[in-house]
Amino acid sequence: MRAIGTLTAGQRIEDLVGHTPLVRFDRLAAGLADVTILAKLESRNPGGSVKDRAALGMILDGERTGRLVRGKTILDATSGNTGIAYAWIGAAKGYAVELCLPASASAERKAILRAYGVRIVETPAAEGSDGAIREARRRFAADPDRFFYPDQYSNPANWRAHYDGTAVEILEQTGGRLTHFVAALGTSGTFVGVARRLRAEKGRAVRLVSVQPDSPFHGLEGLKHMPSALVPAIYDPGVADENLWMRTEEAQALVRRVAREEGVFIGPSGGAALAAALRIGREHPGAIIVTVLPDGGERYLSERFWSEES
């Protein structure tokens, strides 16, 4: 092999997490009174979703604290994006990855995970993501020495990644000039982390709005209806100034609309975030609203809502 000396070109793939673009949605805000809608395009992360931030944060934290050492397997419950994040980060860093997910997760998701060499443990579809969480906990309890169980629902490194990353980027990219931050709740890591930092930096000058599905039975992948779900330990209901309840169809309509009107291809949870931003914009003239679009639409192509009329 030829020596390459001290060439330092190129970056490690882990270094590409974060620093996502902030996209303006002018056409969406066009009918509103001097409202700006801005959104972090998280599909630009290496793994294609916002979950790269939390997963990398938890894995680095595990290494720092000695809970993740060479030879251990990364284990967690995830119905998708976090799993993909663990999968590529595990591959890049040389850890095996084992994931519990509901059997109803799409074939495409499973194919992506397998491509990264993940071992998949399927749990009953009827139990949803809560069933996967229970299975992961059981596996970890049975063999705690074999696994590193980041437990994205309970691990403070999840929301810290947003406190130290996403929030700082938003403040830099807006020059601190935002009046509203809105994000949908899954593990709640994005909302809790960003909201805490914004509150710390800007006090009451920024209004913090969370979004949840309007029912335990919904089609918004990755989002949680907190009143009926296994509530994540990192969730702090005291952070939000307000919570908006989102019906699946309203979020889906926004997904179709921004694809057709803005040329931005997002997933249903991003649709929920933008639908909420739009609701806020209607009531607050002059608002500068920032939200987070967790992933792109590619992973939801087999869903039926694409073909419906808005």
Add this chain to the structure above:
Amino acid sequence: MSQITVQIPVPLRAFAGGQAEVTAQGETAGQVLAALTARYPDLRTQLFTEGGTLRNFVNVFVGDESIHDRQGLDTPVREGQSLSLVPAIAGGAVDQGRGAGAAQGVNGKPTVARDISDVTLSQGEILRYSRHLIMPEVGLAGQKRLKAARVLCIGAGGLGSPLGMYLAAAGVGTLGLVDFDVVDYTNLHRQVIHGTKDVGRPKIASARDRIVDINPEVRVEAHEFPLSSANALDLFKDYDVIVDGTDNFPTRYLVNDACVLTGKPNVYGSIFRFDGQATVFWAGHGPCYRCLYPEPPPPGLVPSCAEGGVLGILPGIVGLIQAAETVKLILGEGEPLLGRLLLFDALRMRFRELRIKANPECPICGTERTIHELIDYEQFCGVGPVAHGPEVAADIPSVTPAELKARLDRGDGVVVLDVRNLPEWEIARIPGAKLIPLSELPARVHELSSADDIVVHCKTGVRSAQAIEFLRTAGFRKLANLAGGIDRWSTDVDPSVPRY
């Protein structure tokens, strides 16, 4: 109108009175859902749009087929079919066809199905399993699942014999066997995996030979050591299904707890005399063994097969029920014996079924768990390590068969009391002994005189020790236990007395 069972997923149960399963009538999926939402109006807005069409992320399955692939809400339903409501997750597509996880994703049926994308069947295997392959419930995918499956049999005895042979024949790819016993003549009337030529060989070696003869495609993993709290978790974690073919309570609890801690299904069977039991324990999907039996019975209360006997055919029937359940769990087909305890009575030739439920206060699978690791099961069940052999309380005087023979030959008036059961008496007896079965002793104690020197015996010395403890409370003092019972009498004194 057909009566249809509707499976309600967890997120919708709050809108259906908290129930997991309800019945409704109709001739089409739409009619069934209409009847359902008439009864539970809150479900209506969850399932339907204002325009009355099904919301786009709701998947409805009739049997294992999505109505989207058939006639939508007009899909016909038949009496006895099940209709499942499944919320879409991550793209909404439940694997179509019979791909990995399809069975589970479709009806929420628990399965241990593995990824079979890399599994292939040779032409020889296709021929061997052809009668399986032509059934849609198995098919090529199901046979591959069987091949990919890893099943652990605890014990290669009565239940382990039919289990090992039939699971091997059915094409289960990897069979683990745990046993460290040796084949004995008394095993042969029921442990049909071993032959007469195998007496004296380790059971695990004999079982492996038979399995490989039945199906050389099967990989046998031999674990020739006693299952213990130290090795169970490590051993179980690499298997998909654990089949319990053991014969004692400490191991039952050990198998159960290790299954709960590793999340594995425990296919249970037990046999005694003419009665059998079978069920599938699987914490998270149904009850575990501790939900049914929180505490073991007091030691000695429940006799073992060695003491009470067993119909030789019985483990064949019960073991094959376990084998069928194991295969179903692997295929993800049918209705597993979860939450149902099957009772079999060979004398009356009847099956009965009891509903059993997970106990929320179960110490290992309940909401407030108190057991987080494996414990000392011998202690938990109140049996010491000596309990496997003849157990004699320390303060009970004993005589050896040789000493008893000498006293009888001297004619010193010793009374020999046999506390075994009549069928045992008919097999073998000590000349001059008086038979009063242990269970009849309290009623017939007046037939004995406390003035006599009494030597009590049974088969090996356990029941006679219990008899002596009873006689002491009745005022008898001149008592001794025959060490090793009639079994040792046969080996030490009189080989013409048959051992059994």
